[in-house]
């Protein structure tokens with residue numbers, strides 16, 4: 562019997578009362594997505610013959626990425642051509658990168674390709690991989706207005722803000738009643754001097770213009786929409802993926818002025834937002850003798866709609882580019898707010 566008894570004290574390391582080994586707790590192994598990815602990369606052979614696996618730009622967040630905005634979809638669809646090494650340098654494991662966390666906000670990490678961005682290229686880059694790629698976190702605000710869920714891209718374009726030479730895309734839609742001068746305003750802005758006294762109703766026209774405003778370069782896509790009547794259906798596509806609106810009325814037409822708040826309401830309904838960057842433009846300023854809407858009324862409506870305001874004449878090319886500048890200012894306020902100045906604390910005040 563005594564031969565089957567296992568030895569009772571066979572420890573080689575002395576176990577003191579306070580040592581962690583004295584407590585026999587079960588080991589908890591957490592396999593987080595980050596941990597798994599780290600293990601996978603460490604286990605890969607470091608031979609130069611290892612084939613480079615092209616990685617999708619939304620790699621390594623560990624969580625399903627969510628890129629519903631058409632702008633972001635375009636970015637996310639790009640495949641990253643960088644080798645493994647460079648991804649690790651800017652991967653979420655690096656202490657300098659921002660780790661996209663599903664707990665903080667709905668966010669996804671997307672590789673943004675830009676040759677102007679200030680990040681240094683690592684020395685081990687191949688010739689074919691000369692394009693600089695950086696990761697930019699795309700953030701969304703979500704919430705409810707009534708019963709509908711809204712989702713708004715709240716990413717401040719840090720890449721462009723940190724590099725004044727970068728170009729930012731802006732999609733703008735011009736809306737209002739028929740024959741108020743939307744097309745004339747757009748054409749005068751895009752290719753001045755252009756004014757046509759004859760009237761051809763528009764179905765839809767898109768033009769582009771690159772402008773610099775407040776030190777930032779914008780590539781504007783300007784959509785000239787068809788004139789809206791009170792009971793016409795609002796085209797839903799103008800409620801999504803648009804950065805700003807130019808709401809036009811003619812100072813000679815009370816009806817076109819009354820149409821503005823109706824259009825504005827429809828935009829907010831479709832966009833599911835409480836506010837969108839807007840400028841209210843009172844067109845046909847040259848027709849002073851036929852004026853039906855005063856400047857004060859225009860200003861009051863703009864204030865009510867939280868929009869910028871200007872009166873213009875496409876015929877005389879007066880305040881045309883200013884109208885677009887006012888909108889760029891409104892969009893800058895919304896999408897690239899100036900960094901808040903640090904308030905003087907009590908400590909620094911006392912130290913003076």
Ligand SMILES: Nc1nc2c(ncn2[C@@H]2O[C@H](COP(=O)(O)OP(=O)(O)OP(=O)(O)O)[C@@H](O)[C@H]2O)c(=O)[nH]1
Nearest residue numbers: 739740741742743744745758763788845874875876
């Ligand atoms: N006097 C004057 N006429 C203008 C001005 N702007 C446009 N018009 C005239 O107004 C008419 C309608 O102009 P459009 O630019 O086609 O108006 P619109 O709002 O695009 O019209 P829709 O395509 O139906 O939506 C044309 O005959 C223009 O020549 C302006 O500033 N002053």
